[in-house]
Amino acid sequence: MPIKTSRSKQAPFTIASSPLGERIEERAAPCTRKERPRRERRQSHSLWRDGRGLGRGVVAAFCFIVLLAPLAARAEVTLSGFVQQNTAFNTEAANPDDRRYKWLEERAQLKLDATGGAWRLLAKGDFAYDHLGRKDESELREGYIDYTGGNWDLRLGRQVITWGLGDLVFVNDVFPKDHEALFAGRPLEYLKRGVDAVRLGAYPDFASFELVVAPDFSESRTPDARRFWLYDPMPGVTNRETVKPGQGDVGLRIYRDVAGYDAALYLYSGFQRTPSMRPDSMTVPTKITYFYPKLSVYGASVSGRAGEGVLSLEAAYYDSRQDRAGSDFAVPNSQTRLLAGYQIQPVEDLSLGFQYYAEHMHDYDAYLAAQPAGFPVDKRWSHTVTARLTQFYLHQTLRLSVYASYNASNGDHFINPEVRYSFTDQVWGAVGANFFGGKPWGQFGQLSRDDNVYLQMRYEF
Template sequence: MFDPMPNVTNREEKDPASNFKNTEFAVRAYRDIAGFDASVYFYRGFYRKPYMIPDDLNNTTKITFHYPKLSVYGASLQGRALDGVLSFEAGYYDSRQDRKGIDYTVPNSQTKFLVGYQRQLWEDFTVGLQYFTEYMHDYAEYKKAQPGGLPKDRRTGQIATVRLTQLLMHQTMKLSLFSFYSTSEGDYLINPEIKYNFSDNIWAAIGANIFGGGERWSQFGQLDKNDNVYLQLRYEF
């Protein structure tokens, strides 16, 4: 994983205090609207990814990782359309600790969108497509606050996803190809896999994760040297 300060080894992680004010809370409401499953949801808590606070930007000797406060307001819609299944999702990520975007140790608020489509083209062959985009608010303030020498995120980011699935041998074998491609960063992940069900309880799979493109700090580009092949064997009861 990309580390902007690899020489600083004195590090600590600061979890949110365990008190009533920091209690995580989530709620979801849903109903059917004209054959579509519609939902609205709300979350109040913290970012799951820790963000770093250097003790001194000019001569950093210690880094503290913290979890900034976060609220999420979202909505989704899914139903049959265009001979397949169409889905939409949108969410506003409210960065409660820094709504003006002037603190480089706290992420800016963002708006995120996702549109997806899945369809069976022929017997036992399914195509799934998704397009995700995120927009950073207060981007001018973000650029001013970001210290020199650290990589800057883009105002907008986009990721396209493709999933191809073919079932064979009376649906006991599954061939799949799952791929991410960032149209904004140019990096990618390709995941081919073959899975075989020996019985209702035993299955095995072999696949690979192939990373590349982008920059050494981008989501998949930072894993460019971490290509791998895996083998799974599972017994379920």
């Protein structure tokens, strides 16, 4: 689906749910942390889920890995990284917290890559300071060990996994994302979050297999309600809490070449990555609970040359296991998602990409019947088109790009122009903007007051 703060084809609660889910964890942090043993079934020892104050943990973990690495016999070690400044300021209105910045941060990344024989260790640690109240934003972005066998391999630890073919449209990419990062003008790599998982690859002759097993559930990060104006159907209810699944998830991708085309099948069993919300009462709600409904996804994709360009086709069936009848308004309806993309390079250093994306609700009548009165109703079909233009200049050191998304079913739209220049081989800077619009409850429409212009400047070593 197009990057969104929630699932659009659901009850309005879920339209607004994910942004609010973040708010709860933010605003009610002191109390939910105390209550965690009671409400959160899973003990949070995973670094990133512990919230913002995890700098020391990350530093310790990173230092441990750094110390450990040279001990590995015959290991080849490389150390690299960057320092970065990232600012995004509002062009439309102040934030709900009255600040005028979406992002204001200095960040340094250290990446350690050690290889010895069939083993490899990679650790990517970020040390970051946020000037908008979060302060220490350090995190272990990735940290894993690889073992490469003959026709199989294993990756163990925190890793970024991306499946599917979409450009900011996710059909089979069921892995956690950081939607806030995209909307706040951070570099693209921050769109993805790592998962703590075991990834097993097997490569027999007839096909390749990638099995991902995560013992704990990892959620996507949704925009912070202090920084972004988000649709809230029940703004009066302040007592909110989040319940995360007490178990992990599993995904399998099978892929191979079929007559010159890259074909893949995808299976996933787990949970929605953005939360749904359920009030304790529809008439006099006093408390809202956020939860991650059970989900299975069965999908396929194919891509290859067609005419002058590359054609991508992708489809998935979203089996909403928690409410197969579609009669629970708080749980997303089962869906079919379809994507067709075409990318072409008409002249040197210019590339164009177009996508058509559709979501279809399966139990629409049940959805309509269950929809609480007074809330916006989504259509059975949602049609979205996107376009991306990328043009290079000056021996590919200057890049101009524009990404635009428009939902023909509800008018939702998002435009992201960007200019990026490499001043030297080590230093690059980017200036861009995020413009949102549409209905107040739409995935981008609710962000219409959150338009921003951003700057990124990075020194890499």
